[in-house]
Amino acid sequence: MTKDKNTMEKIVSLCKRRGFVFQGSEIYGGFVGLYDFGPYGVELANNIRAAWWKAMVQEERNIVGLDSAIITHPKVWEASGHVGGFSDPLVECKECNTRSRADHLLEEVGMFADEKMTAEEINTVFDAQREKMTCPKCGQKNFGEVKHFNLLVQSNLGNFSNDWTKEPTYLRGETCQGIYLNFKNVLDSSRVKVPFGIAQIGKAFRNEIAPRQYIFRKREFEQMEMQMFVSPDAELVEYEKWKAKRWQYYIDLGFKEENLKWHEHENLVFYAKAAWDIEYNFPFGFKELEGIHARGNYDLTQHQTFSGKDLSYLDPVTNERYVPHVVETSVGLDRTFLAVMTEFYDEDELGGETRTVLRFPKALAPIKVAVFPLLKNKPELVAKAEEVYSLLAKEMRAEFDDNGNIGKRYRRQDEIGTPACVTIDFETLGQEDASLKDTVTVRDRDTGEQARIHISELVAYLKK
């Protein structure tokens, strides 16, 4: 099926209706840019994290994991350049006080505001277009001056004075800084040798002026990042290797190749050697899913300067000393979540009925199997179904449902992407044909086909 803005609405609606994603603080009227994962959402998110960890840590001999704190010493963000330069151009409507991003308003009238422009430069461009741009809230054209607004979120953790905003601590704006901070610790404790990588999954925070596109751009979001530390000579070879690996990762996850696209960055920061994004075909078009960057040794050098600690590496073979270069792969968990929802969302006809189905690969499915007694009001069916449920729940995420007719229960499991449904019927009890005693019906989500499986073989059948 073609996926467009209409599909986006359907996905957002399904996510709320079936408990994948809720608006943050919804009962208090919500909070822009914040979302909560509901019962099926948290399972899907956990499975996405596990798939990434398996590919990036478990199956990579020279990559180790890390889980660093969200809050760090404030100097970290001076060294990284975020305190000085991590900002978006903000403009306020003088009529309704709505704040918008000046670069987004310019984009809509076909102009381009470079990230590196000074406030003065961007105001010049902005002033020339004032007549064309309108406030997205009130429709007026009365904007104030463009100002740079820093995206780092400030906090008072560890600061007990009254005027703590003078010396705030920051919530991390990206997870990779925690990796740089621990480069030496990992080197000293894990007996790794360059080239080696450190991988991390964790929350990051950005004070986005205008979060957009559902969970695509949140203020509190989650990153899955890996930094590979390499010798200066090896950087570009390693870079190409990771470009290939990360593309293949999405294919292995079950994504169609036509929904992925490479995008090369037009304006590289001065220290970067190469930067490409993998874009995904979201319902609102191809947008960045993952970034793969050759970052030189800028980050470690900055932390070396600001911390005064030696972050160089002595190659045990060549006896050469250098500050390692970094190849980074960085992807958002929330964006992956939305890409997965988009990729596997489908509508088809089964048994003469239209249905919505999430065709998740088994590893990603929130619920692996649902167990149904055929009828709710037959205690012997219910008891047997509970027994089968307990057997399965020890081995995998299972769900019990005795509510409504079987067809409805199938539809519901299709909508949350459960690969298999097990029904306990009278044949399971051996009441009609003794040879069928202790067998159950296993119905396949994608084909609707049913197989008769003995309970003793059920776990193995469902796992294969």
Added chain:
Amino acid sequence: MTKDKNTMEKIVSLCKRRGFVFQGSEIYGGFVGLYDFGPYGVELANNIRAAWWKAMVQEERNIVGLDSAIITHPKVWEASGHVGGFSDPLVECKECNTRSRADHLLEEVGMFADEKMTAEEINTVFDAQREKMTCPKCGQKNFGEVKHFNLLVQSNLGNFSNDWTKEPTYLRGETCQGIYLNFKNVLDSSRVKVPFGIAQIGKAFRNEIAPRQYIFRKREFEQMEMQMFVSPDAELVEYEKWKAKRWQYYIDLGFKEENLKWHEHENLVFYAKAAWDIEYNFPFGFKELEGIHARGNYDLTQHQTFSGKDLSYLDPVTNERYVPHVVETSVGLDRTFLAVMTEFYDEDELGGETRTVLRFPKALAPIKVAVFPLLKNKPELVAKAEEVYSLLAKEMRAEFDDNGNIGKRYRRQDEIGTPACVTIDFETLGQEDASLKDTVTVRDRDTGEQARIHISELVAYLKK
């Protein structure tokens, strides 16, 4: 072995040396109350999270998961009572400006400061003891006045004004509020019926004045909480059920019963029906590991009042409408981590040598198996070992090590708690005895005993 302050030092040292736990922002001189999990620490933490999720969500038919945002609408923390009353008594040394907790200073001279005391009351008690109490930093007795300091961490997320401290957003001080916020969403989307539970694992933040005891009391920490929503009549029965279940959980995890102790809260908050802690025998004594609380319907009622949304439940059988009562189980991931390190830390003698060994149960062990080529300089051994490593790494967290003599490699794996070590030797290559071709040595961590296993049976052998 007896575990005391000496053991604590050994655990802290092992955690740093082997990459379980690093001080937060260490290269910048550290940051009090923040820690990072290193390569083995993140694996252990992930395994602890997975064990809790399996017991509390996967194997509990009427509990579902949730992953709500760290930052919420600020009204949430007014409703919960944290903005008004979540504070510690802070006192500053006039000599060296060190801030201490007044209640901790009083404790050391045998006095008790109740949580509910007003600033005036605590100052009266404090003044009477001034002569006895000294600053832990400079040793002087020149303290200022005791003031209440709010533990909620403030931030400017979503607030773009300059004087945002007047309307801060808060980093959650506990994860359970996110559960209350989503009670209605879960009810409406998941077809659960009371009694049902919502479980969540996530970060929380508290501006602790004086974090202590390593990772036991951090400023950024992680909670694993479950809120069971029940009818008013069922609260105390459900409470007793969860007391029993949560005790058994630690036994199932492999904890010795003698290292666990019940502690009943002396001063219940006015809405609570019962509150007991499970205490663990940490190297610094029995301290709270988990809290199990019967909280009445205080939290939902508060959110109903502050949000203006109806949070009542209509029982489909009795047709009775009520605001559900809550039974909560709440445990710290970091405290569990430290309890697990303490419980399974051991020193013994094996083959005439003293060794340190972490006797982790298999489910918790950061690395499930280590693979060694007997000799590093024999390419055919290394190639075969790499082949075996790749086979195992697809199935479980494995590590490859070709460095140093085998004895040393065993010691290292014992120190990180790896249950099994696989060695590829000349017999594996079939050079000495053709019948032993493709068999490997599997050495058991606890007994040091070795078994000869065929490679084709290795995965099954290690998984059982």
